[in-house]
Amino acid sequence: MKITRVESIPFSIPYRKPLHFASGEVYAAEHVLVRVHTDDGVVGVAEAPPRPYTYGETQRGIVAVIEDVFAAQLQGLTLLEREQVGARLARTIGNPTAKSAIDMAMWDALGKTLKLPVSELLGGYTDRMRVSHMLGFDEPTTMVAEAQRMLDTYGISTFKVKVGRSPAKLDTAVVRALREHFGDTIELYVDGNRGWTAAESARAMREMSDLGLLFAEELCPADDVLGRRWLVGQLDIPFIADESVPTPADVTREILGGSATAINIKTARTGFTQSMRVHHLAEGLGVEMVLGNQIDGQIGTACAVAFGTAFKATSSYAGELSNFLDMSDDLLTEPLQIRDGYLQRSSCPGLGIEVDEDKLEHYRTDR
Template sequence: MKISRVEAIPYSIPYRKPLRFASGEVHAAEHVLVRVHTDDGVVGVADAPPRPFTYGETQGSVISVVEGIFAPAVVGLTLWERESMHGRLGRTVGNPAARSALDMAVWDALGRSVDQPVSTLLGGWTDRMRVSHMLGFDEPAAMVAEATRMREVHGITTFKVKVGRHPHQLDTAVVRALREGLGDDVELYVDGNRGWSASEAAQAMAEMADLGLLFAEELCPADDVLSRRWLVQQCPVPFIADESAVTPADVTREILGGSATAVSIKVARTGFTTSRRTHHLCEGLGLEVVMGNQIDGQLGSMCTVAFGSAFELTSRRAGELSNFLDMSDDLLTEPLEIRGGELVVRPGAGLGVEIDADKLEHYRQDR
């Protein structure tokens, strides 16, 4: 069960339509598939979705750090030596998606080696999660139509609404249109991706006070320290720290400093090992947690549901698990299906998924 080799394979799959939000626009899933090989023939897989406009990573940087720094640091370790691995990878700052994909691929390989699901190894609380769907920037009617289709086809009743453009001309109108078009039996929350100022956010939240919002996420930049604390003090719903709370230390700073009251955990940027640390911290502090999405494909979404379903706290709320529906294709041999508004953990060892070799060959970019 020793790690013998690590691969980093770039690939690109177009989206059916561009995904637009305050911090950027994405036209294709330009990800990196990370594969961890062991000396007894087991192969663990995970996905690294770079977000250059959020964390500074690109396909090229992920490949470079995985092949040049991370792989030499872990080759020769056993799959059980995850804390040693965590320490070695932690010597290199930044590179969250690259580090996380390697960590999750090791967990997948471990699960395959001992013939147990990763979700069981992590905690095994349940085998499924409710799904939240992200609605990117568009005209109000188009966003209502998309949400309606998601409810009718997939049974999804929780929606994360991207805001952060013009709070009084468009954003609040979109959220109001969604509430009026979908009714009171759906859950809505907003994510500003740091696009508003604190004063804009405060006025927008006041305008939407009658819409029954579930959360507000990263409405203004974390660097606006005092104004953000001022905003959170008057925010009528839990304020989620996302990009501002990547590590457990970040969570401690944001929560104790009064800059947030809830946390988004994204395994694509903290893997399973660090995400578990963050979960335990949030549980101890009594915080609400949402499982977030880093514009993941199906492999990344399965990683999220494997972790989120493993603990009571992370399975309470709908997780952001549906972004793969916006992709024109994917790499798994058996596509994921959202039914009745839920995504279920795959049976079988590890993550329970396999990569389609022909599709990988078609979409990979290093040939």
């Protein structure tokens, strides 16, 4: 089970329409396919989705750090030496999605080697998760129509609404339109991507206090320490920390400091090994967890559902597992299928997915 090679392949797949939110916009899935090869001939795969507006990573940067730094450091280690792998990767600051993709590809290779699904290796709690769909910035009628399409086509009834525009009434009007159209048949929560100030967030949440929201996520920046604590202290729903908690230490700081009361776990950001640490820490602190999405493609979504189904806490709420539906194509031989509002994880060894080599050849950007 020794690692012989770590491969990084950049690819680009257009979105059907641009995705807009407070911290930026995305027009194509310019991601990196990561492969970990072993001396047994097993190949593990994962996906690294760079988010320069959030973590500073770019597609070219991910490829460069894997090829120029990480690959040589990991050669010769086994798939079981995760602590050693983590220690060597930690020598390089930042680069969370590059590190996470390597970690998840190792778990995929380990599952294939042992002939067991990754989800069962992690915890094996359930085999499916309810799906939440993200609604990006648009007019109320357009966003209501998209939500209706998701409900009619895929059975999705939980929606994460992107907010954070100024004036805030642009967003509160959208959330109200969704609630008025669907009534209590859907679940709603909001994500500001740090777009509002604490005061703007407080006013917006008061305007939406009658709409039965599940959560509020990253409405204002975490580095406005006093303002965020002030905001969280007056909310009567959980406040989710997302991009402000990329490490277990950040989780501890935000929760104990009163700047959040719930946690968003994203495997694209913390892989499987670090995500387990975040999960166990949050569980020990008694805070709720949601499974997030970094606008992953189907490979990344397969990783997310493998982790989410492994634990009771991460499968208690609908997970953000539908962003791949906005892509014009993807890389898997057998596409993921959302049915009746659920996504089922594979029961095959590893992640249970296979990359279509012809599609990869078509969409890769390094040739």
